[in-house]
Amino acid sequence: MQALIFGTTGQLALALARQVPAGVTAQHLSRAAADLADPAACAAAILAARPDVVINAAAYTAVDRAETDEAMALRVNGDSPAAMARASADLGIPFLHVSTDYVFDGSGTAPWQPDDATGPLGAYGRSKLAGEAGIRAAGGAHAILRTSWVFSADGANFVKTMLRLSETRDRLSVVGDQTGGPTPAAAIAAALWRMAQAFHAGQGAGGGLTGTYHFAGAPDVSWAGFARAIFAAAGRDVEVADIPTAAYPTPAARPANSRMDCTSLETVFGIARPDWRAGLDEVLAALRAPA
Numbered sequence: 065m066q067a068l069i070f071g072t073t074g075q076l077a078l079a080l081a082r083q084v085p086a087g088v089t090a091q092h093l094s095r096a097a098a099d100l101a102d103p104a105a106c107a108a109a110i111l112a113a114r115p116d117v118v119i120n121a122a123a124y125t126a127v128d129r130a131e132t133d134e135a136m137a138l139r140v141n142g143d144s145p146a147a148m149a150r151a152s153a154d155l156g157i158p159f160l161h162v163s164t165d166y167v168f169d170g171s172g173t174a175p176w177q178p179d180d181a182t183g184p185l186g187a188y189g190r191s192k193l194a195g196e197a198g199i200r201a202a203g204g205a206h207a208i209l210r211t212s213w214v215f216s217a218d219g220a221n222f223v224k225t226m227l228r229l230s231e232t233r234d235r236l237s238v239v240g241d242q243t244g245g246p247t248p249a250a251a252i253a254a255a256l257w258r259m260a261q262a263f264h265a266g267q268g269a270g271g272g273l274t275g276t277y278h279f280a281g282a283p284d285v286s287w288a289g290f291a292r293a294i295f296a297a298a299g300r301d302v303e304v305a306d307i308p309t310a311a312y313p314t315p316a317a318r319p320a321n322s323r324m325d326c327t328s329l330e331t332v333f334g335i336a337r338p339d340w341r342a343g344l345d346e347v348l349a350a351l352r353a354p355a
């Protein structure tokens with residue numbers, strides 16, 4: 065199986081590269097090779113490579129910056145994934161894509177189901193939702209995997225932000241009224257490889273695998289609770305005070321309820337929610353290891 069992957073430097077792209085399964089060849093496209101600001105270039109890259117499966121691990125992920133850069137976020141997260149999905153459909157190959165809890169409005173406390181009504185609170189969420197719609201409209205075999213609160217030893221994420229702040233602070237205020245599932249990038253990569261192989265094995269014939277799925281680490285926790293777990297696991301003596309969202313103003317509003325029901329991914333692909341506490345220990349160990 066030949067996989068074409070958009071993204072080289074991001075958390076998920078790096079995790080995918082580290083876990084290429086036996087019997088799979090993976091070609092990664094950098095921003096220089098295929099800029100997601102250019103949908104036609106992304107489609108052309110797929111048509112030229114003629115892979116067996118496409119995985120999109122690239123995205124505009126700067127949630128607050130997107131508020132004042134929405135046109136670019138829409139091109140990268142909306143138009144390009146749609147163009148990739150159309151090119152994949154033309155080739156008759158599956159397109160695997162990653163979306164976000166930020167497509168939901170965060171109301172209530174029940175875990176979101178994949179077919180629940182969406183209602184993004186900000187530009188990033190709107191741009192990711194546009195990508196989802198464009199992929200479905202392309203009409204080909206696809207999976208949209210919504211995940212949340214991704215962390216790894218690479219790049220920028222909440223775990224690394226907390227560890228950095230702990231260098232200079234012994235007390236932090238963190239929002240305690242936004243709840244979701246922190247998800248290790250390595251677990252998302254493992255899930256995507258398994259899904260790619262299931263599609264390639266023809267289990268998707270007749271459209272049986274195509275759809276929108278949720279995948280988030282368990283147990284659900286607030287950002288403040290996650291911060292406390294990070295400091296406990298890292299052995300840092302930082303006191304975390306729970307604050308309401310209103311006390312931590314940001315350009316983009318974030319959902320209060322990001323809980324996601326991940327049942328259908330387990331039913332269809334046999335992939336269960338990973339325990340983020342184990343993933344956190346692995347990431348902290350990787351950060352401690354000499355480079």
Ligand SMILES: NC(=O)C1=CN([C@@H]2O[C@H](COP(=O)(O)OP(=O)(O)OC[C@H]3O[C@@H](n4cnc5c(N)ncnc54)[C@H](OP(=O)(O)O)[C@@H]3O)[C@@H](O)[C@H]2O)C=CC1
Pocket residue numbers: 071072073074075076077094095098099100101120121122123124125140162163164165192211212213214215219220
């Ligand atoms: N991070 C998170 O907390 C969450 C992420 N997601 C989704 O998961 C997926 C993977 O995210 P993650 O790995 O964390 O993201 P990162 O922010 O770690 O990486 C983003 C990647 O996208 C690439 N990229 C950005 N803009 C462009 C562009 N114009 N052209 C080509 N490449 C571009 C970056 O490349 P470069 O290095 O060149 O900038 C980088 O490789 C995304 O779809 C994201 O929306 C979903 C939920 C939570």
Ligand SMILES: Cc1cn([C@H]2C[C@H](O)[C@@H](COP(=O)(O)OP(=O)(O)O[C@H]3O[C@@H](C)C(=O)[C@@H](O)[C@H]3O)O2)c(=O)[nH]c1=O
Pocket residue numbers: 125126127164165166211212213214221222225236237238239242287312314318
């Ligand atoms: C640094 C910091 C953040 N916060 C809050 C702000 C916010 O509500 C929450 C998380 O902040 P961050 O900016 O790290 O998280 P954010 O960039 O919003 O993370 C999101 O990224 C996108 C790409 C997604 O798809 C989402 O699933 C989610 O992971 O923590 C504090 O309360 N105190 C702090 O000291």
Ligand SMILES: [Mg+2]
Pocket residue numbers: 125126127
């Ligand atoms: Mg951020």
